[in-house]
Amino acid sequence: MLTEERKAIILNEVNSRGSVTLGDLTAILGVSDSTIRRDVIELSREGRLLKVRGGAMRLELSQGHDDTAILGREASHKNQKIKIAEYAASLILPGEYVFIDAGSTTGFMIGFIKERKAIYVTNSVSHAADLVHNHFKVFLIGGEMRENTDVIVGADAILHIQKYNFNRGFFGTNGIDEKLGFTTNDVREALIKRVAMENTTSGKKFVLADKGKFGLKSAVTFADLNGVTVLTDGYPGDRYRMLTDIKVV
Numbered sequence: 001m002l003t004e005e006r007k008a009i010i011l012n013e014v015n016s017r018g019s020v021t022l023g024d025l026t027a028i029l030g031v032s033d034s035t036i037r038r039d040v041i042e043l044s045r046e047g048r049l050l051k052v053r054g055g056a057m058r059l060e061l062s063q064g065h066d067d068t069a070i071l072g073r074e075a076s077h078k079n080q081k082i083k084i085a086e087y088a089a090s091l092i093l094p095g096e097y098v099f100i101d102a103g104s105t106t107g108f109m110i111g112f113i114k115e116r117k118a119i120y121v122t123n124s125v126s127h128a129a130d131l132v133h134n135h136f137k138v139f140l141i142g143g144e145m146r147e148n149t150d151v152i153v154g155a156d157a158i159l160h161i162q163k164y165n166f167n168r169g170f171f172g173t174n175g176i177d178e179k180l181g182f183t184t185n186d187v188r189e190a191l192i193k194r195v196a197m198e199n200t201t202s203g204k205k206f207v208l209a210d211k212g213k214f215g216l217k218s219a220v221t222f223a224d225l226n227g228v229t230v231l232t233d234g235y236p237g238d239r240y241r242m243l244t245d246i247k248v249v
Helices: 003-017 022-029 033-045 078-090 104-112 125-133 155-161 187-198
Strands: 019-021 050-052 055-057 097-100 119-122 137-140 168-171 175-177 181-184 205-208 220-223 229-232 245-248
Touching (some): 022 055, 078 229, 155 187
Parallel strands (some): 097 119, 119 137, 168 205, 229 245
């Protein structure tokens, strides 16, 4: 089957059903996961659907989707996230061990990464698959896969991460609060983020967050504001400048 034929079938499924998983598309088309993933990425770049972790979504359904669900997390502030991700990818140097956290903004990084002499470690199955597809050397953290997502969590994952000393780490967050610090909505993911950040070289810890994340708070804190550089798309105000390093890109 030609690429354009596959794309047409994918679009038909997404537009008729609203959202569809990569597994569904693999079963329908009878091709490999990597082929489906590549087609979905191309369709997303063409602006014909929304690529989300684990599948794809019809564009007009992306607004107002629950942030805790797997589908729709990439919809919010997409252009800002892409800009931040592109800058973050440019920071990676040869020979580094780089941790890439699960999340939509960190996921956008992968399309911009150029450094092939670095080694990449992630707890996101989809991030790992995208990195491998782009011919980078990647290690996927082992452990329990969180329900309804492709994120690896749990005690085994923490033990795995503790073996590494990361030269550079890129992290996502649900909110940035003056008192609570960096927060997320799942305690298991928070523990992974915390350990990975603790095992990352001082001065090389980056949180990727659009300006809208400032002032928001979620249930679990995974890091204080001190000692972290926030890569963002807009200046959040002097009160945050006093608490953490901020780089507007």
